[in-house]
Amino acid sequence: MIPPLPRPKRKNPVLRTRAPLLPPGPRSRAALGLTAAAALGRFELQECAACGAVQYPPREACHRCLGVELPWRRQSGEGELIAETTIHHSHDTFFRERLPWRLGMVRLDAGPTVVAHLHGGCGTAPARVLVGARLDKAGQGVLVAFPPEEVPNMADDRQLREMTCDPKYRKVLITDGKTAVGQALVRAVCAAGAELVWVGHAEPWKKLPGLEQIDAMPGVSLVPLDLTDSRAVREIAGEIGGKVDILINNAEVHRTQGIASRSGIEVARAEMDVNYFGLLRLAQEFAPAMRARAADGQSSATAWVNLLSVFALSSFPGQGTYSASKAAALSLSQTLRAEMRPAGIRVIDVFPGPLDDEWNQTLPPPKVSPEALARAIVAALRDGVEDVYPGEVAAEWFARWRENPKALERELASQS
Amino acid sequence: MSTDTLAALAADLLSGRIRVIDLTQTLAPEFPQIVLPPEFGQCWPFRIEEVSRYDERGPAWYWNNFSCGEHTGTHFDAPIHWISGRDLPNNATDTVPVQHLVGRACVIDCSREAAADPDYLLTRERVLEWERHHGRIPPRAWLLMRTDWSKRTDPVAYQNFDETGQHTPGPASDLVRFLVEERDVIGFGSEAIGTDAGQGYHLRPPYPCHYFMHGAGRYGLQCLTNLDRLPPTGAVIFCAPLKIKNGSGSPIRALALVPG
Numbered sequence A: 001m002i003p004p005l006p007r008p009k010r011k012n013p014v015l016r017t018r019a020p021l022l023p024p025g026p027r028s029r030a031a032l033g034l035t036a037a038a039a040l041g042r043f044e045l046q047e048c049a050a051c052g053a054v055q056y057p058p059r060e061a062c063h064r065c066l067g068v069e070l071p072w073r074r075q076s077g078e079g080e081l082i083a084e085t086t087i088h089h090s091h092d093t094f095f096r097e098r099l100p101w102r103l104g105m106v107r108l109d110a111g112p113t114v115v116a117h118l119h120g121g122c123g124t125a126p127a128r129v130l131v132g133a134r135l136d137k138a139g140q141g142v143l144v145a146f147p148p149e150e151v152p153n154m155a156d157d158r159q160l161r162e163m164t165c166d167p168k169y170r171k172v173l174i175t176d177g178k179t180a181v182g183q184a185l186v187r188a189v190c191a192a193g194a195e196l197v198w199v200g201h202a203e204p205w206k207k208l209p210g211l212e213q214i215d216a217m218p219g220v221s222l223v224p225l226d227l228t229d230s231r232a233v234r235e236i237a238g239e240i241g242g243k244v245d246i247l248i249n250n251a252e253v254h255r256t257q258g259i260a261s262r263s264g265i266e267v268a269r270a271e272m273d274v275n276y277f278g279l280l281r282l283a284q285e286f287a288p289a290m291r292a293r294a295a296d297g298q299s300s301a302t303a304w305v306n307l308l309s310v311f312a313l314s315s316f317p318g319q320g321t322y323s324a325s326k327a328a329a330l331s332l333s334q335t336l337r338a339e340m341r342p343a344g345i346r347v348i349d350v351f352p353g354p355l356d357d358e359w360n361q362t363l364p365p366p367k368v369s370p371e372a373l374a375r376a377i378v379a380a381l382r383d384g385v386e387d388v389y390p391g392e393v394a395a396e397w398f399a400r401w402r403e404n405p406k407a408l409e410r411e412l413a414s415q416s
Numbered sequence B: 001m002s003t004d005t006l007a008a009l010a011a012d013l014l015s016g017r018i019r020v021i022d023l024t025q026t027l028a029p030e031f032p033q034i035v036l037p038p039e040f041g042q043c044w045p046f047r048i049e050e051v052s053r054y055d056e057r058g059p060a061w062y063w064n065n066f067s068c069g070e071h072t073g074t075h076f077d078a079p080i081h082w083i084s085g086r087d088l089p090n091n092a093t094d095t096v097p098v099q100h101l102v103g104r105a106c107v108i109d110c111s112r113e114a115a116a117d118p119d120y121l122l123t124r125e126r127v128l129e130w131e132r133h134h135g136r137i138p139p140r141a142w143l144l145m146r147t148d149w150s151k152r153t154d155p156v157a158y159q160n161f162d163e164t165g166q167h168t169p170g171p172a173s174d175l176v177r178f179l180v181e182e183r184d185v186i187g188f189g190s191e192a193i194g195t196d197a198g199q200g201y202h203l204r205p206p207y208p209c210h211y212f213m214h215g216a217g218r219y220g221l222q223c224l225t226n227l228d229r230l231p232p233t234g235a236v237i238f239c240a241p242l243k244i245k246n247g248s249g250s251p252i253r254a255l256a257l258v259p260g
């Protein structure tokens, strides 16, 4: 039912690259709850604390009892497609370029009837569907009705691809191939069908295991890239910046110092120079070209991934300077997201707990394996989410941070 | 007499009878810096950020800010750099006597040996052999070890690492003691990234050139280039470090005067 995504032809260089457009969408403040959940890959609606009624569209007071306590709760999304329509004409500039477009009404088993974009795998009404929340190109939470069972080429659906950042047939830059995480990422995006993968590596004279095997993989090219060297970043952006569809910034300096455990600022500065200023250098040099190519056909520029840490939310004092550098990077990433959103490019922040790497050698498990982290990043691209907390430690700390940041701060201090 | 010497020197410089040779590598971000295990503190590589270039950041002027370590690029090691020299008088970049910073250089060509063996250690015997051809090393002269290592323009080949560390030529331990105690050299200069060999950590004592030279108040020069353009004897070199307060070393613009 869903035709497989064709391998894109090479770009015709005499044609103008189309400018990116966004779907319409200022939403009410209440509706931002849907977006916030969709950014995490969750489908949530408000549920009345007094009578339990599920609300749609989002609102300030319960449609049944006028109760005002309407917390957001995860929804299963199961429901019945009761009506559908295919739009062939639109005055909206975004949809005009993407017609025809299928929409439907879904009566959720939980109660409300919602308007949803229809995945091509959905049967004609009436049919069982599974509704999920996605971010559209404008970064707004929208609902998508999927077939209840997996269908072939599910991710290749034309409408869905407007909301996701699937690596298939896309060109990917991974900024550091010398780490286990970088190498796992190369393998994962290649397995996900990436057309071409550039892999950055700094200080070429330092031989680290695994890089030669990565270099030998088909479709993979090593590029010299040291995020501390502004000129080098500019040079490589000049060479490949106009081709990168997905940039995954995994380069980081990770040391395990607090304030008192090491004198001087050298280590902290090295962390900042890569983890914060490195992101700034990359963003200044790569973001403009990516924004300009956000509507460049099937394999347009689509996503920017930053490897942060759950310590960006709240300091882990045993790794205090690292935490601070990741907090700085998180703040900068939010700015990058604001600057990329007008072009429809998704900025994905990844917040793992401690990785199973040499610098966390003395931390007890559970620790996130490089392979699990890479899988989580590919999944985030496919789902088009904004924030990912891979691994049980990250998931738990994120939940506690949402619940009570001060309590988490105390707990992290006592664990250090 | 000295006035005449300087006047003659100036005239010879003007006429080209004395030529100035640049012994300095270009300070650039891609030039490699010394590597230590990652748990140790690290020397900064050379980095440069543009401040303005006739643009909105400064309409009529171009300039940069740069950063680097005291031991980045072609540089000078002061005695205070090493623990053996830490208590000597006048042992830092701001206090070394400037009279020491201009002097004669003896150049030993080890390029063939270094090409055959990247771990080549220059020995006392090899220096004595050199003296049979070129005369005894005069007191307070520099001994410069020519290896043509600077011709390795690929940073990977220049650093020459494998799983057992770095493989670059340098002096043997007994040679360093001989140079200090029996030849009274002012210092030792190398084309590689350190005055000691890449495997110098495994010598006795570890890093003998640093240990003995700095312990005796002598100096080191590293990352030199163009040593193949110097005569075995007769060159005069200039190697003044920046006057960093209590500095352990400094990038330099090393120059040599040679007969034209």
Ligand SMILES: [Zn+2]
Pocket (backbone or CB within 6 Å): A048, A049, A050, A051, A052, A053, A062, A063, A064, A065, A066, A067
């Ligand atoms: Zn209610």
